[in-house]
Each structure stands twice: as C-alpha cells, then as structure tokens.
Amino acid sequence: MASDRPLTESPFIPGQRGGTDTFAYGEYRPDEGPWQEWNPTEESLAPLRGRHRVAKQRGGGLARSSTVLGVGVIAAVGAGGMASANTGKPPVSISLPDLPSVGSLLGDDSGTGGDSAKASQASLSxxxxxxxxxxxxxxxxxxxxxxxxxxxxxxxxxxxxxxxxxxxxxxxxxxxxxxxxxxxxxxxxxxxxxxxxxxxxxxxxxxxxxxxxQYTLPTSSYTITGTFGQAGSMWSSGYHTGLDFAAPTGTLIKAIHSGTVTQAGWAGSYGYRTVLTLDDGTELWFCHQSSISVSVGQKVGTGDVIGRVGATGNVTGPHLHLEVHPGGQATGIDPMTWLRGKGLNP
Missing domain, CATH: 1.20.5 (Single alpha-helices involved in coiled-coils or other helix-helix interfaces)
Structure with missing residues (x-):
C-alpha cells in the first residue's frame, strides 16, 4: 500500500540462520543489516489510485486525519517488511518524523471515541x-x-x-x-x-x-230493707216495685216535694196510702201508713207531714213503702235513682 518500490535483494526468511526470530528487535545481527533510513513524505504516502485525500475538517478533523496518517504509516512499514522478506536484502532502517505516535493517535481517537461513547452513554443515560x-x-x-x-x-x-x-x-x-x-x-x-x-x-x-x-227524704231514723226490682214470692208481681224505709211505727212521713194530694185512704195490700202528685205530673205513693194526716185536693209543701209509718196491708213489719210513677203511669221506676236525681242520697 506504500508508494516506494520493493527491494531487489534476496528475501529474508526468519528462522533459517539459527537463533531467535527477530526483526529489528533485540541484539544486532549482521545478516539483518545494513539498514537504510526511510523518511516517508507526503508524496510517498499518497494513495495509489483515485483522488482520495484526507480532507481537513473543522473541530474533530485533526484527530481523524492523524488516525488516517497513522494507518498509512503502519501499512508502509508492513509493506517495507514484506519487500525485504521477498528480496532477501537486509531490512532498511526507518526513521519516523516527529509525529504523534500511533498509540497517541489511537489514544486520541479512542479518547475521542471514548468521549463520544461517554457522550452517547450520557445522552442515553x-x-x-x-x-x-x-x-x-x-x-x-x-x-x-x-x-x-x-x-x-x-x-x-x-x-x-x-x-x-x-x-x-x-x-x-x-x-x-x-x-x-x-x-x-x-x-x-x-x-x-x-x-x-x-x-x-x-x-x-x-x-x-x-x-x-226543694226536695227532702220522706222519713228519718230508717233502714233500707227492700230495693226496686228485688225478686220474691212476697210480692204479687213477683218482684218488689218500690223502696222500703224500715222505721218504728208512728215515725213521721213528710212530703218529698210540693204538690197536691190526689188520693188518701185504704188501698188493699198497700194498706193506708197517700198519693202526692207533683207539678210535673209525677205521682209519689206513700204506703202501709198507720195514719193519714192530709186529705184529697190538699196542697202541701216540701217537708210537710202527711202521715206516720205503720204496718198496714201486706207487710212483715212497720216500714214506709215508696213508689215513683212518672206522668201517673201504672208502672213505676226505681225510687232510689229518682231521689238521687233530686239531690237526695237515701
């Protein structure tokens, strides 16, 4: 790949003359010399064909140019060695100009590549x-x-x-x-x-x-011995039709309320009876009297004496039998209820 021609000497075959196989390294051997100094120039390093030139680039161009130059030098050295081996002549001593070493060039390039890798790695990171x-x-x-x-x-x-x-x-x-x-x-x-x-x-x-x-109880010092509706054989109707006030014979009987005497005399089983008719038509029957003190048509007031307690008629003992007939009707009502309705409590 170098521009100089191969030498015409006999080729050098390592290992034919004994000793170790060395090439420009170690001790001096006469069969390897004499060396000729070879200084590559720009013309000698120019490419053989094409117009391939290393263009100067901005920025990182120096590193790439140095890399190409270093590759060319290595190729030239290899070519020179191959030429010496083929011609049999002693190898020529090569003196390189003060150029950056290939290692440094490669180091720079690798450094640049390392920087690029680092930059790429940093960018990737x-x-x-x-x-x-x-x-x-x-x-x-x-x-x-x-x-x-x-x-x-x-x-x-x-x-x-x-x-x-x-x-x-x-x-x-x-x-x-x-x-x-x-x-x-x-x-x-x-x-x-x-x-x-x-x-x-x-x-x-x-x-x-x-x-x-205006009203008063018909007698005093009495005991209630029979009530209205009480059943028994002693009464012809089969039940008691009035209210009995048991008291000694001769106890006074008084008019409960003012009214007119409508009946006074004997009444069969009732004995001596007085009927007092009130102004509202209610008839009060006072029965079993021992005596009567009023006559028919006589007007009496509340509390006036109308007779005395006796035991005449159908009786078992002296008492006043009281009946209440509203409106003069034949059937009477409970005298106890009627008396209480008038404010009296027998």
Whole structure:
C-alpha cells in the first residue's frame, strides 16, 4: 500500500540462520543489516489510485486525519517488511518524523471515541433518566388521579351516609314532634274533657243542691230493707216495685216535694196510702201508713207531714213503702235513682 518500490535483494526468511526470530528487535545481527533510513513524505504516502485525500475538517478533523496518517504509516512499514522478506536484502532502517505516535493517535481517537461513547452513554443515560422521569411522572399522575378518585368516592360515600343519617334524624325528629303534638292534643282534649266534666259535675251539684232545698227524704231514723226490682214470692208481681224505709211505727212521713194530694185512704195490700202528685205530673205513693194526716185536693209543701209509718196491708213489719210513677203511669221506676236525681242520697 506504500508508494516506494520493493527491494531487489534476496528475501529474508526468519528462522533459517539459527537463533531467535527477530526483526529489528533485540541484539544486532549482521545478516539483518545494513539498514537504510526511510523518511516517508507526503508524496510517498499518497494513495495509489483515485483522488482520495484526507480532507481537513473543522473541530474533530485533526484527530481523524492523524488516525488516517497513522494507518498509512503502519501499512508502509508492513509493506517495507514484506519487500525485504521477498528480496532477501537486509531490512532498511526507518526513521519516523516527529509525529504523534500511533498509540497517541489511537489514544486520541479512542479518547475521542471514548468521549463520544461517554457522550452517547450520557445522552442515553439522560434519555433513560428522562424516560424514567416521564414514567415516574406518569405513574405519579396516575397514582394521584386514583387517589383523587378514591378520595372523591370516599367523600361521596361519607356524604351519602351523612345524608342518610340526617334524613333518619329528621324523620325521628318529625315523628317525635308529631307524637308530642298528638300527645299534647290528646292531653288538651283530656284536660278539656276533664274540665267539662268537672264543670258539669259542679253544675249538677249546684243544681242538686238547689233541688235539695226543694226536695227532702220522706222519713228519718230508717233502714233500707227492700230495693226496686228485688225478686220474691212476697210480692204479687213477683218482684218488689218500690223502696222500703224500715222505721218504728208512728215515725213521721213528710212530703218529698210540693204538690197536691190526689188520693188518701185504704188501698188493699198497700194498706193506708197517700198519693202526692207533683207539678210535673209525677205521682209519689206513700204506703202501709198507720195514719193519714192530709186529705184529697190538699196542697202541701216540701217537708210537710202527711202521715206516720205503720204496718198496714201486706207487710212483715212497720216500714214506709215508696213508689215513683212518672206522668201517673201504672208502672213505676226505681225510687232510689229518682231521689238521687233530686239531690237526695237515701
């Protein structure tokens, strides 16, 4: 690949003359010399064909030119050795100019390549870091979005639970208020009813008190021995038709209320009887008297004596048999109820 011609000497064959195979290394051997100094020039290093020239480049061009030059020198040295071997002549001594050593050139080139590799590695590392950072950012964004969605869902669940609690509480409050209102209304109704009842009782008491002044019991020092409706064979109707006041014979009998005497005399099983008709038409029968103190048509007032207790008629002992016939009807009513209705309590 070098531009100089091969030598015409006999080729050098290593190992034919004994000793170690050396080539310009170690001790001096006469069969290897004499050496001729060869100084390569720009013309000798020019390429054999084509217009291949090492162009000067900007920036890193010096390193690439030096690399090419070093490769050319190595090729030339190899070619010279091959020529010496083929011609059999002693190898020519080669003196290299003060150029950067091939090692340094290769070192520079490798250094440049190392820098490029380092730059590429740094760029790759940067890209990896950026990609990792982007992935990290994307993961962080996804995580934040998931956390935000979870928080939003938790907030919605909490709001829903709070709304349910508030609704239930409102319902309970409304139910309690309705129950309280109902209880208050019932209490008010009860209070009103009680007040009305109290007022009615008071009014009735006042009325009875007023009536009591107008009415009186027919006798005193008595004992109730027979009541209305009491069944027994002693009465012809099969039941007792009046109210019996047992008292000693001769006890005074008084007019319960003012009225007119309509009957006075003997009445069979009733014995001596006096009938007092009140202003409202009610007839009061006083029976079994021992004596009568009034006559028919006589007007009497409340508390006037009309006769005495006796045992005449169908009796077993002295007593006053009292009957009440509203409107003069034949069938009487319970004298106890009628007397109580007039404010009297036998």
């Amino acid at each position: 940067t890209m990896t870091t950026v990609a990792g950072s982007k992935r990290s950012d994307a993961g962080e964004a996804l995580r934040n979005r998931i956390m935000a969605q979870a928080e939003q869902q938790q907030t919605q669940v909490a709001d829903k639970a709070l709304t349910a609690v508030e609704t239930a509480q409102a319902k309970r409050i409304a139910a309690a208020a309705a129950a309280a209102e109902k209880a208050a209304a019932a209490k008010a109704v009860a209070a009103k009813a009680k007040a009305e009842e109290t007022a009615a009782k008071k009014a009735e008491a006042e009325r009875l008190a007023a009536l009591a002044k």
